Amino acid sequence: MPKRHPLDAVIIGAGVVGAACAYYAARSGLTVAVVDRGPVAGGTTGAGEGNLLVSDKEAGPELDLALLSTRLWRELAGELPDTEYEPKGGLVVAPDETTLKALRTYAEGQRAAGVENTEITQNALPALEPHLSRDMAGAFHYPQDAQIQPAKAAARLLEASGATTYLGERVTDILTDDGGAVRGVRTTRRELLTPNVVNAAGTWAAEVAALAGSSLPVLPRRGFVLVTEPLPRIVRHKVYAADYVADVASDSAALQSSAVVEGTPAGPVLIGATRERVGFDRTLSTEALRRLATQAQALFPILAEVDVQRVYHGFRPYLPDHLPAIGADPRVPGLHHACGHEGAGIGLAPATGALIAAALTEGRPPLDPTPYRPDRDFTEGSAP
Known part of the structure; x- marks a missing residue:
């Protein structure tokens, strides 16, 4: 029985x-x-x-959830041992003035909803990220972004x-x-x-x-992550290009990639993120990995000399809206x-x-x- x-x-x-x-x-x-x-x-x-992000969410119901969770994760970090909670902050970078202008509008809407962000000029970027490409037009800093070991x-x-x-x-x-x-x-x-x-x-x-x-109507959406050899802290924040926000919100089933680069307490740099709807296909996509590596090097040229030690992937639970x-x-x-x-x-x-x-x-x-x-x-x- x-x-x-x-x-x-x-x-x-x-x-x-x-x-x-x-x-x-x-x-x-x-x-x-x-x-x-x-x-x-x-x-x-x-x-x-382990992303705990508000920076990639425009004003609306998902951002409301994220802001509440940001506060709750801070509380939990003090209650739960050994979660590697790190309030490192995020940096969303723009490669040109047109993108930077769009980021200003986006950031303004977020601020009205309770998100903290500050524009960082091109000249001020090296103080936040010394190894970031000097070709970036500017960025926005999001101090509420954090990371945890999931x-x-x-x-x-x-x-x-x-x-x-x-x-x-x-x-x-x-x-x-x-x-x-x-x-x-x-x-x-x-x-x-x-x-x-x-x-x-x-x-x-x-x-x-x-x-x-x-x-x-939950469907799997595959994504790959590159993990480098252990390094000194060459990436201080969670850094990504502005087109990452559009990739997150996209309904496309095709391969999309926009590098998110971040250091970890253990030393390796994590490089994500790709998105594609291919069911539960676990086949290694060399195209996805190539795109990630190229985009990460565009943000941090120093990574061109760094070895990738492993690759892993998972499936995100996607809903159409x-x-x-x-x-x-x-x-x-x-x-x-x-x-x-x-x-x-x-x-x-x-x-x-x-x-x-x-x-x-x-x-x-x-x-x-x-x-x-x-x-x-x-x-x-x-x-x-």
């Missing part, structure tokens, strides 16, 4: 989003379990760079939550009663009884939704979603967890949850 556990909620997914949901649910007094078919941070989280952050959040964790167990069914309401989950090893299930399954969130008789699905699914009572963050899940995890905790307890949400409704029209507001 399968073992049964009465729980307030079962969270499917042990990445950083699922871990944050467990953490904030537990802080709200709930008893939760976390189930994952792999290890902690075994999916998108483990393949992430796998460690997920593990620390799960530990702090006290949640019972079942790893290496795939969810095969979401159990419902005669009225269609959630009553538990079945895994490859057991049944867990609960009135609430949280779908934090990342790129597999569409499959989990389907198990409950619901739907979400570029907003995550967070909250209760009215189509299936007791089903909640916390997925579709694409490449921003690490940065947006705390705010997502706080929203899910409020939904589970019927408490007051920390911000308006309406834009993230799981049953919304995902074609509305899509980028052109």
